[in-house]
């Protein structure tokens with residue numbers, strides 16, 4: 001790893017680039033002293049190639065290392081910078097640009113009480129509040145709608161969002177809006193399902209055509225919206241999905257039995273309003289599952305293929321998910337650090353406002369990271385795991401419909417997936433494990449460290465012990481693999497190619513986690 005990049009403590013970068021471990025501790029300090037002086041900064045074995053270590057110790061300029069790494073292949077470990085002068089030809093076909101987008105953010109206790117005012121600034125006169133029946137029963141969407149009257153805004157409430165939206169449920173929501181609109185703005189109150197449904201309504205109320213025109217290829221036509229969308233305020237009440245930050249709407253296409261999405265920069269909400277108080281009543285099982293989603297967003301973005309490992313794009317080819325980059329790294333690493341102390345506490349002591357606050361902050365940070373970098377194999381696997389569910393129903397989730405909640409479905413193959421990606425960047429995997437559990441003892445094989453930290457956490461917060469515990473057996477592997485291979489948009493963010501055999505190995509290794 002290139003020193004400094006990916007470092008959660010940028011102030012330390014200056015010293016590490018010069019081969020120093022910390023101010024006042026020279027680079028010739030004995031190894032034993034260094035280990036004691038710096039237990040958290042670099043407690044693990046230096047896993048960089050010998051040559052890279054030697055180069056740094058000799059103070060070789062970082063740009064030479066970057067150039068050499070770039071020349072060594074497309075799995076760049078760092079973030080090559082914009083080349084200059086005679087370096088241009090070497091980089092002509094390699095990506096040198098990354099992008100970052102995020103909604104405006106209003107965060108904190110009571111933030112959701114200001115939405116009426118915020119919308120009044122847009123000139124809105126008629127808005128649609130979008131939510132699901134479960135959230136509607138808490139009264140929160142109604143309270144949000146009632147704020148509007150003070151600002152002469154008429155608010156309708158659509159409370160029939162389907163948890164885990166389908167093409168049919170989205171169509172119903174769009175039809176409702178078409179019948180009662182037009183609307184000047186939308187407010188989504190709820191989990192990812194409500195926010196994604198509002199994105200779809202907004203898209204189809206401002207643009208021509210029908211839903212399937214915009215769904216990702218090969219399932220749909222993958223058409224780009226031609227018109228700008230109306231303002232969308234996203235108010236997450238489930239900590240974790242990150243839907244308030246992202247440019248994607250996830251849906252099940254029933255006829256094709258596939259979970260897919262609509263992905264475009266214009267789908268990103270205009271304003272995210274994150275009020276940790278709204279999550280205080282979230283039951284332990286939901287907090288555990290949603291928290292694993294936050295964690296996997298951060299981990300997958302942190303380990304995603306680097307933006308510079310992609311071929312150079314033309315301006316019109318740029319996509320919201322551009323690969324791991326210095327900005328997404330910063331958000332993801334902070335999210336991991338917050339989770340390291342808040343996650344278990346929020347699950348076991350849900351009334352702890354500080355833990356809820358930090359979980360909401362972690363979810364927001366991870367959303368800002370993965371909303372630009374992208375997620376990869378655990379999320380690709382989650383689609384068939386959720387989509388092919390048999391009769392599993394988790395505790396703490398309403399109803400009795402068979403379901404594997406999103407965060408749970410993402411987490412079940414995560415330990416094995418990160419074992420699979422370890423060799424693409426050992427440093428990053430070890431560093432992630434350290435951020436998540438600074439006290440975890442090093443495993444005999446460094447590739448086991450992150451899977452071990454993850455599985456211990458999952459056991460502590462009472463997640464199911466692997467795919468077997470949610471009803472899958474070896475006989476299902478072929479179908480699961482087929483489902484994963486359909487998620488090419490996600491797999492393209494994986495730091496290494498995923499073959500059918502690779503995916504099968506990851507599934508087979510995930511039947512029992514501990």
Ligand SMILES: [Zn+2]
Pocket residue numbers: 241293297379406410
């Ligand atoms: Zn997710």
